[in-house]
Amino acid sequence: xxxxxLLLLMLVVLSGCTSKDDDFISxxxxxxxxxxxxxxxxxxxxxxxxxxxxxxxxRSYQEYLQFGYSERRKAVATTDQDGRYDLRFLLRExxxxxxxxxxxxxxxxxxxxxxxxxxxxxxEKAIFSSYDMQxxxxxxxxxxxxxxxxxxxxxxxxxxxxxxxxIIINVSVKSGENNNYTCSTAxxxxxxxxYPSPLITAALQPVLLTxxxxxxxxxxxxxxTITVAPGERLPxxxxx
Amino acid sequence: MxxxxxxxxxxxxxxxxxxxxxxRLPSLLSLHVGTALPMGSFSGSSFDKESxxxxxxxxLLQLTYTHPITSHLALGATAxxxxxxxxxxxxxxxxxNLVQAIESTPWKTGYALANVQVQVPLGEEGGFYLxxxxxxxxxxxxxxxxxxxxxxxxxxxxxxxxxxYGASSGFYSVVSNLVLGFEVSLMATRADLTPINPTxxxxxxxxxxxxxNLSLGIGYRL
Numbered sequence: 001x002x003x004x005x006l007l008l009l010m011l012v013v014l015s016g017c018t019s020k021d022d023d024f025i026s027x028x029x030x031x032x033x034x035x036x037x038x039x040x041x042x043x044x045x046x047x048x049x050x051x052x053x054x055x056x057x058x059r060s061y062q063e064y065l066q067f068g069y070s071e072r073r074k075a076v077a078t079t080d081q082d083g084r085y086d087l088r089f090l091l092r093e094x095x096x097x098x099x100x101x102x103x104x105x106x107x108x109x110x111x112x113x114x115x116x117x118x119x120x121x122x123x124e125k126a127i128f129s130s131y132d133m134q135x136x137x138x139x140x141x142x143x144x145x146x147x148x149x150x151x152x153x154x155x156x157x158x159x160x161x162x163x164x165x166x167i168i169i170n171v172s173v174k175s176g177e178n179n180n181y182t183c184s185t186a187x188x189x190x191x192x193x194x195y196p197s198p199l200i201t202a203a204l205q206p207v208l209l210t211x212x213x214x215x216x217x218x219x220x221x222x223x224x225t226i227t228v229a230p231g232e233r234l235p236x237x238x239x240x
Numbered sequence: 241m242x243x244x245x246x247x248x249x250x251x252x253x254x255x256x257x258x259x260x261x262x263x264r265l266p267s268l269l270s271l272h273v274g275t276a277l278p279m280g281s282f283s284g285s286s287f288d289k290e291s292x293x294x295x296x297x298x299x300l301l302q303l304t305y306t307h308p309i310t311s312h313l314a315l316g317a318t319a320x321x322x323x324x325x326x327x328x329x330x331x332x333x334x335x336x337n338l339v340q341a342i343e344s345t346p347w348k349t350g351y352a353l354a355n356v357q358v359q360v361p362l363g364e365e366g367g368f369y370l371x372x373x374x375x376x377x378x379x380x381x382x383x384x385x386x387x388x389x390x391x392x393x394x395x396x397x398x399x400x401x402x403x404x405y406g407a408s409s410g411f412y413s414v415v416s417n418l419v420l421g422f423e424v425s426l427m428a429t430r431a432d433l434t435p436i437n438p439t440x441x442x443x444x445x446x447x448x449x450x451x452x453n454l455s456l457g458i459g460y461r462l
Binding site for chain 2: 023027030
């Protein structure tokens with residue numbers, strides 16, 4: 001009988017284990033610095049993004065309990081007119097070689113973005129994350145952040161779709177480190193379900209649409225490339 | 241804040257219109273001692289800012305001379321000094337084992353203002369006043385030195401000149417030739433600073449150094 005209140009108390013205590021600190025000693029790194037430098041761009045990596053704020057976070061969380069975490073901001077920088085940035089910070093002893101520790105930890109470089117204006121793949125806001133960071137190390141990280149555009153799918157004859165018929169539209173967006181990452185998202189349409197329009201896509205760069213149709217048991221695939229302006233809602237007519 | 245000052249001004253002027261024209265306040269020399277509470281980014285410790293000021297509650301010393309022109313209007317001058325400590329406890333994580341030693345000097349401002357004062361006599365024993373002033377300030381930024389096993393973090397105490405503004409309101413009571421008073425004031429100035437950032441480059445910026453002050457004064461009727 002006494003166990004239950006004790007467990008309840010532990011739950012309350014553990015659920016409050018979230019703390020956030022700003023590490024000024026790290027920010028004004030006096031030596032043995034870990035450095036991230038590079039540039040942030042959009043439009044397939046061709047247009048530099050000025051004024052993007054980047055934060056470096058160290059997060060420690062309890063691997064098995066998951067009740068809370070502590071987060072320490074290690075550095076902050078803002079991109080210049082050419083999209084360049086320079087983040088430097090000092091690693092503390094407990095932040096070194098975090099892989100495999102029971103109290104697991106990670107470093108993340110996270111841009112502070114207006115999420116309505118930038119295309120964020122699968123809600124992953126970090127542009128870099130790692131368990132293993134060392135002092136006296138410099139990383140070069142050039143990263144493409146697409147801006148957001150929209151595709152308004154206008155399916156002309158959806159009433160003709162039968163049970164088992166479907167259309168899957170795969171939207172492929174180039175982004176990420178050195179613009180080498182492809183973020184693919186699939187949207188499905190059937191007789192009973194239609195993904196709510198518009199679809200979110202990247203602006204100012206070619207975006208590959210792969211359209212897979214299943215009609216009367218026959219599968220076909222076609223591809224198209226579209227380009228939209230930031231914030232534009234491009235009508236896209238599709239016939240089943 | 242602007243509305244409050246305007247309201248106080250209207251109150252003083254309205255009351256002054258009803259006061260006796262013949263009652264003329266004496267020339268006063270007063271020394272005020274009080275607390276200076278940093279306002280806005282002067283008290284800031286934002287990580288996002290390149291060099292947040294980290295200023296804490298400090299001291300204020302102010303010498304003011306007032307000479308009446310009419311029963312409701314006076315001219316005068318103020319010379320003041322303000323010192324606000326650098327808040328080391330906000331700069332470092334509590335129990336920070338990277339910090340082997342930390343020392344800092346406070347933000348300091350010396351200033352001189354030429355004043356215009358609207359005053360409302362309350363008999364011969366005292367009165368209320370509203371004062372505005374403009375002048376110059378000599379500012380010395382806080383310095384910081386943090387010793388760590390990996391090197392030393394330093395922030396130099398830069399010196400700069402700036403235009404300063406003052407606004408104050410208070411009351412005083414005359415007892416024989418002695419004057420006792422209480423004052424609420426604002427002191428506003430901005431310092432141009434050029435700190436050296438961790439990469440070795442410099443970035444010029446303007447640091448507001450505004451404070452709200454509360455002080456008690458003692459003076460002499462001349």
